Amino acid sequence: MKKIEAYIRPEKLDDMKEILDSLKLNGLSVTQIMGCGNQKGWKEFVRGTQIDYNFVPKIKAELVVMDEQVDSVVNAIVRIAYTGDVGDGKIFVSNIENAVRIRTGESGTKAIQ
Amino acid sequence: MKKIEAYIRPEKLDDMKEILDSLKLNGLSVTQIMGCGNQKGWKEFVRGTQIDYNFVPKIKAELVVMDEQVDSVVNAIVRIAYTGDVGDGKIFVSNIENAVRIRTGESGTKAIQ
Amino acid sequence: MKKIEAYIRPEKLDDMKEILDSLKLNGLSVTQIMGCGNQKGWKEFVRGTQIDYNFVPKIKAELVVMDEQVDSVVNAIVRIAYTGDVGDGKIFVSNIENAVRIRTGESGTKAIQ
Amino acid sequence: MNYADVSWMLTSSALVFIMTPGLAFFYGGLVKRKNIINTIMSSAIMMGLGSIMWVLVGFSLSFSGDIGGVIGDLKWFRLNFDSLTDATLAYPNTLAFAIFQMMFAIITPALITGAVAERMKFSSLVVFVTVWSIVVYYPLAHMVWGGGILYAIGSVDFAGGNVVHISSGVSALVLAILLGKRKNFGKATYHPHNIPFVFLGAALLWFGWFGFNGGSALAANGLAVHAFMTTNISAASAMLSWLIIERIANGKPTLVGASTGMVIGLVAITPGAGFVPIWASIITGALVSPICFFFITAVKKKYGYDDSLDVFGCHGIGGIWGGIATGLFADKTINSAAAWNGLFLGEGALLVRQLAAIAITIAIAVVGTFIAFGIATLITKGIKVSYKAEDSGLDISEHGEQAYPAFNGMD
Amino acid sequence: MNYADVSWMLTSSALVFIMTPGLAFFYGGLVKRKNIINTIMSSAIMMGLGSIMWVLVGFSLSFSGDIGGVIGDLKWFRLNFDSLTDATLAYPNTLAFAIFQMMFAIITPALITGAVAERMKFSSLVVFVTVWSIVVYYPLAHMVWGGGILYAIGSVDFAGGNVVHISSGVSALVLAILLGKRKNFGKATYHPHNIPFVFLGAALLWFGWFGFNGGSALAANGLAVHAFMTTNISAASAMLSWLIIERIANGKPTLVGASTGMVIGLVAITPGAGFVPIWASIITGALVSPICFFFITAVKKKYGYDDSLDVFGCHGIGGIWGGIATGLFADKTINSAAAWNGLFLGEGALLVRQLAAIAITIAIAVVGTFIAFGIATLITKGIKVSYKAEDSGLDISEHGEQAYPAFNGMD
Amino acid sequence: MNYADVSWMLTSSALVFIMTPGLAFFYGGLVKRKNIINTIMSSAIMMGLGSIMWVLVGFSLSFSGDIGGVIGDLKWFRLNFDSLTDATLAYPNTLAFAIFQMMFAIITPALITGAVAERMKFSSLVVFVTVWSIVVYYPLAHMVWGGGILYAIGSVDFAGGNVVHISSGVSALVLAILLGKRKNFGKATYHPHNIPFVFLGAALLWFGWFGFNGGSALAANGLAVHAFMTTNISAASAMLSWLIIERIANGKPTLVGASTGMVIGLVAITPGAGFVPIWASIITGALVSPICFFFITAVKKKYGYDDSLDVFGCHGIGGIWGGIATGLFADKTINSAAAWNGLFLGEGALLVRQLAAIAITIAIAVVGTFIAFGIATLITKGIKVSYKAEDSGLDISEHGEQAYPAFNGMD
Ligand SMILES: Nc1ncnc2c1ncn2[C@@H]1O[C@H](COP(=O)(O)OP(=O)(O)O)[C@@H](O)[C@H]1O
Ligand SMILES: Nc1ncnc2c1ncn2[C@@H]1O[C@H](COP(=O)(O)OP(=O)(O)O)[C@@H](O)[C@H]1O
């Protein structure tokens, strides 16, 4: 099993749900984060004085999937999250050694099917 | 060392603390997340119009533990987080290559003892 | 590639940005978490009655870096996050198998350069 | 106007004033988190713009002289009427009256902005409400309260069912259609992001409405007392009937529902507060909820227009029902300003005039909205933000601010 | 009642009105995030229910006629007393008085709901407050202000120490015990989730209390001025003494503490506001904090009842202390409605009557709460939510709403 | 003072009262999330402390007798003047006046606290405002309104430009400099964490200011009406001019900007509300924004002092401009309390006196702040929190509380 972590624009969250359905995935977890990358934050003016915000709000989506699903999921995320502007985000893939479904006690890939 | 990530119901958070004590673990981190799995979200009515919320609030607990502790911790989490209803959540285990305790500079398993 | 997860004091967040610049790193993601470790939480009094908060607010910083950068980044984080008091936090290092930059489609270490 | 009246009129003016911030929270809580600043600003801007315009031209156009029964003249430009501060002068030639009426001129255009929330350019909105005040609000205020044609035909409107609610509600519908839908309309119609704020706003609206309706007696007299009571009872009744509908239709009574019920109960009693008996205010409130609920859930769905926060469904429909209810329940013994009793007391003449007044108000609102929309489109080159701006939220795109910047992790 | 009085009574009524939303925020900020909607709704529902019941039967049962010194009759059903809107009529035969009193009938049952927060079924709560209004509130209002027995024996209660605070506080205790504890009671007694809201609520309560006590003079006269001042001073004094206690006991003065101190200072001065001199209001306020602090921290702990938001500790105990303080400090020269001076001016008769009135109030509250509890249990088949509903929060389980749905990540 | 005046004075007092909680939200929303409790507490504490001090000594020192034109005596200690509650007594010998003035004595020291937000020890703050009230506020109130020297020289100050705003603004600057900067000053000057709260506060301030200025007529008369209108217009005008500046300077109009504009417009009109014509209130408001904007963005940057929430930039500078504007635009026909017309009506005498009064006020504020700072430093052994406390936030370090404890993940 692999874990896919995608750091994407918040407004793309609605579309993430579609990935689940279309790829018949089992689950997804989403966190609000603040990110900083090539997109260097933004400026606000408070009473005329410039304030630099170094971090921009992003969404982190985590999906644990089976090895053979990784490519299609990553491709699907790239497709929905792409705008072409700086700040589109990144996807990271790492290894998951075991999974357990709490409700049933199943473990291994069964837990995420 | 292994990292245990448990996605559980928010109301189970209070009980997580007990696991630490009973298993003599050293630490735990908790994040609020929105999840989506077999439990497909819920409906709200706003002025009589149905709104679908695709994501339900969950808690993600992260614990880095020594290899030999993994099983007992996972079992303990399953025990407290279980209700039998859809949405109980999942636990994922992955490998951690190194750990550092900032206060002392200790690294490796010493950092989490 | 490696992922560095640092659980640090919230007030140290401002300094994290400097690490990026000084080490020429490409990105960083930050999450608010509640943590519990050797620092056992704190007490509040509500209308004279003591309430125990088991969890203290922390910041989790995630950085995916190239293998050769790990040591310098970890050292830099230790340097800025250190106060010497309980609760300074921990850093964990794990393996990342692949990375994708959504904007360009680049993958592997190119995605994080 | 004696000194007790001065005390009550100033108090009422302060109460009506706080309704606009109340509205800002009512609306602001109902939108997505990334749009609350823009939504609050859309109401707040009227506190500045509406005040200055009123003092310069608005009061004069509404209450000085009469041109064809449709609008006043500019003789009181800059409020330079005689005896400016003589508190004992009779209406309308008194500053206390000008203050009280100013608060109405502030909140009415602010009501419209709920319909276009989450997608209209702020600069366009500023132009729109400026023009709209001139082509719709001042004329209507003149026609109803300044001795114009709606007064002449014998229709009554105690505190602004036509002037405030039908006008803004209908204009909201037209503007929402002209503007077009939100990007995700249909997928995720509503996203109230802070329901306690919705309730805070509704509570401030109810609180302020005591001045709105109670102050419309223009004196600290029995009529003010009466209007205060009918106002409270209609709000209470509508809140309960809305919750009962929700309980039946969706299983659970909600706080957004309770807040909505309060507000439409207040809307519905506005034209009749000083004309109908107390028992009728129970009925007025009890019926406004099913009527509005039907429009919001069924009619809006059917026609698919994107009236973001149901300004038409609440203020337009609620105001129309209120105007009709006044024609049904008015009682001359309560207020002799009504020339006839309502239908329930056996006279149909008033009801007919109420219907005529509603129709005229709708016509003016529709035409005026087209004009204001046209001018706004010309001056600001299109009135809708880009999809990208919708995505990132109007707080960032229009105001460069985030409502709760610590929310995601910064302290 | 002259026109100046009308102005002041309407203003006071609006001020008392805003106390109920204030209470909703005071309570709502003190509960867990997942229960704020339910907590606000528990107060808000009275704005609807309390108003309608009052107009239909409440005012009549409280102020029309007298049956055995205990309750009025139904002659003024639907407020159909003569000269409905004659603002110059003497009390109680005036609509302005009915409006002012209505606001008290709204907030009193709402006070109780803090004791059962986070675990009572909303439907049960609605039944409970309906019955409770009839069996406890209207009788008490009649006994104290409608010429009933508490008036007859010569006890005094300026603005509702017995009628509002002791009645609700004692009923809250009884209901909390009958209802049973929250699932996690003891582990995590309190979870104020939004302390600025707690302060917002307390500030609105203080603001509104100027109308509550100041308006209870029923005229814009020197007594109103006096009551306004004692109200402010007792709140100020109690706030300071609470903060001093916290500083000594726990090391740090808190904002929840300051807010609590304000409120109990206002509670304590309620019965005596128009009877005791200003210096006595300093003492009344200064002492209410240690008394209530003791009950909340020591007595509650000892007996282990789950009065979620300390309604008994604040309103019950604070109200009892206020009734006693009135018996200690009353001064006939301030208000001749008191037949005797207080103990500090050498007369014991009033104090004895105050104690008797407190005892009678407690008895009525206890009996009435059992009745209302019994009826609510029967009609709604149990009044407590399931443990599962407690876990997921009453906002979802009872209202299908989340207060801040963007909180965890949705925009 | 007749009964209508009583009604208006009590209403105005309640309105001024709610300004302090309003200020608490205005300031509280502007600070970092971890400091909102401390910021609210800094204002809230005055609701207790200011009230009690006022009743004991403040009113007497301000309005009883006269010592050298600088301060009153202690004859009315504990408010024991004759005919305490006689509402018909002439000013200042009436309790209604004492109540109204009390609200000013509460909010003025609270204003200062914005300058030292996020870094001053709470205990030090309590000592500071106590001493400051005695050495700065009561003397100034006496000098201006109690017949002292600022009255004697013929300067005018309708509702507290000198007494309230210049005094607090200048003291804020001095105290901010004496206290020293925040740890991260310069890096991250501002962190408004909750902009809706900023707007809520500003809206409550505007609402309350109707009582502040309108009530300063001390009667429900034409002057009150006039002051009500100028107040509203200056706020409106300043809000608009601030937004225009932002639009030009930074591209986007902000809600923090709109809120700031409102407040400084209200500050600027305070001294002249009952002296200048309506057209002048438009100008007064329109100009205060560029003046304050310049001080906040340019002067503050240049000198690098850390006035956290721009109390000097808003209240100090805004108040000075208001005092000058009164000297420019005053019109004796509006209020004969002014002995001369303003410069625009051809007389320079008033302007000279206004400038003198401003200078004297500044001198008193500077000296008084040094004294209060010295005493606070002595008693509480240093007035600044540690860097560690700044890091963890003053809510935890000073009050042991978190504003929104559910924020990071707890329910
Ligand atoms: N090396 C990294 N480690 C962790 N998170 C990262 C890293 N690089 C980028 N991110 C996350 O991805 C988000 C988008 O990155 P950014 O560099 O702006 O996008 P891009 O260059 O692909 O347009 C950042 O805000 C951050 O949250
Ligand atoms: N494959 C997955 N990857 C990431 N998170 C998951 C995955 N599956 C489930 N989750 C998380 O676990 C939560 C509970 O999952 P769900 O499928 O509803 O539980 P179950 O089927 O075990 O009853 C989800 O809300 C989500 O946060």
Ligand SMILES: Nc1ncnc2c1ncn2[C@@H]1O[C@H](COP(=O)(O)OP(=O)(O)O)[C@@H](O)[C@H]1O
């Ligand atoms: N084993 C662990 N797994 C996950 N998170 C941990 C672990 N140990 C510590 N943490 C995180 O690090 C934070 C600081 O840990 P703590 O033990 O208090 O620090 P230290 O002992 O280094 O002073 C905790 O609040 C928690 O968020």
